[in-house]
Amino acid sequence: MPPGRVHLVVALRTEAQPLIDHFSMLPASSGRGFRSFANSDRGLALVLSGVGRAAAAAAVAHLARDDTDPAWLNIGIAGHRNLPIGAARLAHKVHCASSARSWYPPLVFEIPCPTATVRTVDRATRDFPTDDLYEMEAAGFYEIAARFAPHELVHSFKVVSDNRARPAETLTADSVGSLIGDSLETINALIEPLQRLSAELSERRVEPGGLERLLQASHFTTTQRRQLRRLLRRWSVVCPQVDAVDWVAFKALPDAGSVIASMQEHLEGVAPTFGPGG
Amino acid sequence: MIETIYIEDDVEAHPRARRLLDRFPAARVIPCGRYTEVFNPAAQSFRLQKENPALILARKRGNLVLEAPPELGIGEGPGFYFSHMLNCLYDCRYCFLQGMFRSAHYVLFVNFEDFEAAIDDTLTDGGEKPSYFFSGYDCDSLALESLSGFVERFVPFFAVRPGAVLELRTKSVAIRSLLAMTPSPNVVVAFSFTPAEAAAAIEHGAPRVGQRVRAAAELAAAGWPVGLRLDPLLWYDGWRAGYATLIDGLAAAIPAAAIHSASLGPLRFPSKMFQRIHRMYPEDALLSGPLARRDDFVSYSAAREAELVGFVEERLRRAFDDIAVFFFTPRAT
Incomplete structure (x- = not known):
């Protein structure tokens, strides 16, 4: 912290x-x-x-x-x-x-x-x-x-x-x-x-992990930067076990638009997991 | 434990306020002109206040009884809501109160007598069908009963007004005062449920689902009409099994004849409210999940929503013969 x-x-x-x-x-x-x-x-x-x-x-x-x-x-x-x-x-x-x-x-x-x-x-x-x-x-x-x-x-x-x-x-x-x-x-x-x-x-308010590296890898517009920041925050909660930068690199996504679309699509398919209930 | 009590100058002499002040002799008591001076200022942190909320004793002035949105209905008559309190003891991550109010302090409006007069005014305007009154819109109807004495006062009030139906909406198991009364056919005790694993993760501070089921069963056995509120419906890993277990548990504990109604509500936030809540809890799994903007709402996709509603409705109808099922479809505000 x-x-x-x-x-x-x-x-x-x-x-x-x-x-x-x-x-x-x-x-x-x-x-x-x-x-x-x-x-x-x-x-x-x-x-x-x-x-x-x-x-x-x-x-x-x-x-x-x-x-x-x-x-x-x-x-x-x-x-x-x-x-x-x-x-x-x-x-x-x-x-x-x-x-x-x-x-x-x-x-x-x-x-x-x-x-x-x-x-x-x-x-x-x-x-x-x-x-x-x-x-x-x-x-x-x-x-x-x-x-x-x-x-x-x-x-x-x-x-x-x-x-x-x-x-x-x-x-x-x-x-x-x-x-x-x-x-x-x-x-x-x-x-x-x-x-x-x-x-x-x-x-x-801490910037999500991977933001700087992804921003350096492609050209993001101001709106796209905001979207990416939000997606990375969600990613760190929903898929904490997968490094977002590695995932993007593995997918060989060519530009900012496809990075955002692919991350969105991926997160859309992941259901939250809750532990055993009381 | 209440450590701080703000009190409007106007209610300092009100008997209900006096009783509460006597009950918390060690609390710091801070006078204020209007509760809104404490409750409404911008730039308060709901999340930080939730760690140690204060109690605000105030008078409700005007708009004591409001028309309820028609989609809230659990019957054919007109619907109204009134809020003797603002905010809730519990801290459920999907709750709209955290996005609607700037403060997490509990506001208790002590002028119950004015609410009663306003309810009677509403009833005289009513037609043949009963009017429905919802008390758990801006708070949990039972959770702070030991503080408010709401049930103790309003259940007998509604019991002698057969043209009205009161819905107490709750996650609380504080049912002692209800069990001590003669059941009223026109007072519905409606319990909110999500599957146990979801409740444990996101309904912070609320009684466990099993405890709620037992409380509902006790009230049903005592003769109280019980409502089942599966609202919001949640999509998560294992939701089908979760809802099946929940509904089977309810059916095993509560006879169908005791069920007044069930209602199902999809998870939907007005977009701006969602932004506020998500900014407050960026680390929350539910809020970071697959929610997308649809019209003026943030919600699951239409397909997922339909799948959830369809599955849960079918399980409910299979579990309870002739159950009345209502669908709550919130509108953007």
Whole structure:
């Protein structure tokens, strides 16, 4: 199975530093406009979005240029009326206060921490009128990330940094870093299933075996290439014991049209086999 | 096990919703405005959600009872369907729900009373022939009975409406609530069957065929009319022997007098739906099999379809005297 990838979107360097250190990420050279870091062996990339919805959305788009199947995780701090400082929550609902839109990240894997509604606001708040986590990026992040990946692969994770008793003004760069650093175990436990889901998706998109060799052997039009890809996928399920390239070679088929017609005809005659029933 | 429950603000106080929330005290409960906010967004993965579906408690608003396509019929009267749930506990690879809905979450419409009123409205418009109501179109009628209490509520409702026939369509063996009731001649418990080896390979999570046969036999012995739904008919290596064994097993277990009807349906997917499902499960043997586009459908060839229908019909008629056999021929939507 291809390795799964997770893209982390973090607003500030102080929040990101514990992640960069823990996952041994190095500055990534590609692109301008956003600073990003990566550890390719671990399948992880991180972008510093800056503060706010628009910045988070743009950072997702920046990081999405290269990959098709990564999972996305927004990590950051948030305020809550009375949750203790350091409490970690995964968003089960992301609500944008200014647009009144909501998103519901499907929770399809084991969740290592409690969940909560994350409410994205355009200005920092001190009074927390609802029982939600308040922050400034999740809605922008989610709206755009869900254009690049299924909703199941898009999540937002927040650590409570301030509440009514300890307002945000008391935060320092060190304390923000510590809050994220103290949640690394939970973050790891989120990244793991997200990588698995990303890998599952990537596997479904892997080109079928033999495609390149057959494409090199004859001239296929664009439509024929699509047909061949579909036929080879079916072939690998229906006739796994026969190498399609060998079969085509043995038949000495002269051109792309006859390759497609012959493979189609062959597959048409093969009945699926099911094992003994219960 | 339900870990997540989404609940429309509108049904938070509904007694059926309250009971369900009480039943799953450890579930995370997430309020939403309308169930469609959770269920309908594009770019959800039905396949991934199927690994751990959530329950959505909602109110059905409008279109509570719809006319059924005429080819679904199991009698001479008009047909209707209603869906107290969307989605199914099981994961059958030929099921159209996986291509129709974007989400695999279970939606339970808790306002049963509105369905009942809509059914009564439909009945007052009815003529001399009984009206047929199908409840298993968008879900399995019995599979989530312990959650929904659908049978417990609707069987007594139909029992006192002799002008209506209710079909419960199922693969479930959760028949305890039915066995505890007095059988109603106008409630047909219709079991879906494919041969055991096919069912084991492609009806993921569904009870084994032998268990279904036993459940149907128990209900028949208790006096319930039983329907046999051989739908879809599958072409695979050994299908003749498979169907022969299945039908012989049914005939040995269920007396012909208890059979309300049988229906046969070919395997057909609307083309776009097939593309969606096959993209989701490219490794599936059934979907990778010899299916081809015919008009607006993806199906077996006409010759294969006719061979399947002919063989199975003949075996059914031989096994059950005077059995009423209906043919379901789906149309493209």
